[in-house]
Amino acid sequence: MRWWRSRQSVPWLLAALTAATAILLLLIPPERTLGGVIRVIFVHGALVQVGLVAFAGAGIAGALYLIRRQESAATWMMAWQQCALLIWIVYALASMWSTYLAWGQWIAWDEPRVRASAYVLVFALACWLVGRWVGSTSFASLVNIATAVVAWTLVKGATIFRHPFDPIGASGSDTYRLIFALLLLVFMAAAILMARWLRPFAGSSNGRLLPCRGSPTRKAA
Numbered sequence: 001m002r003w004w005r006s007r008q009s010v011p012w013l014l015a016a017l018t019a020a021t022a023i024l025l026l027l028i029p030p031e032r033t034l035g036g037v038i039r040v041i042f043v044h045g046a047l048v049q050v051g052l053v054a055f056a057g058a059g060i061a062g063a064l065y066l067i068r069r070q071e072s073a074a075t076w077m078m079a080w081q082q083c084a085l086l087i088w089i090v091y092a093l094a095s096m097w098s099t100y101l102a103w104g105q106w107i108a109w110d111e112p113r114v115r116a117s118a119y120v121l122v123f124a125l126a127c128w129l130v131g132r133w134v135g136s137t138s139f140a141s142l143v144n145i146a147t148a149v150v151a152w153t154l155v156k157g158a159t160i161f162r163h164p165f166d167p168i169g170a171s172g173s174d175t176y177r178l179i180f181a182l183l184l185l186v187f188m189a190a191a192i193l194m195a196r197w198l199r200p201f202a203g204s205s206n207g208r209l210l211p212c213r214g215s216p217t218r219k220a221a
Helices: 007-027 038-068 071-103 112-134 137-157 174-201
Strands: none
Touching (some): 007 038, 038 174, 071 174
């Protein structure tokens, strides 16, 4: 097995991606109105996109498990579920920070996009807890599909009052668009590495899959 494909390489690769993130953020020129705060906005914007992709990954893996009943799909589903939750929590913290720096308040509850993000976090966390309590991989697959649908529907369907629509894409700056695209790639690579790292432990605390109803617990693939 190649070194970069082994689990032992994950911490080193994550460290390299962290360094790449720092370099990209330093390369972002200050914005005329926000100044250096634009760097936090970039992180905030990249995290929400990668978080949505992670929720979608968990939902797709859940659908594949329901169709094919493969253990590999189940382990990837639960790894992506945990990865998406972690990313969304970090996104929520980054959102609070960027909101405070840009608008002077930690939580802009009057902004529909902010409320939608909070609802996604509560719904996803509740689904994860209920799924663990039920203890069924089939049920976990269904709630992951539901979480993906809810996350994309709420966030993409939320109206905007103060939050600008696609501020980086509409900025007219090729530099901003290029750096944001690179930042998205770095964050997506980090999410994939995180999911790969979590996969052997995704089933439960002892590394086993959540058992299907009426079937014995099986070791993770």
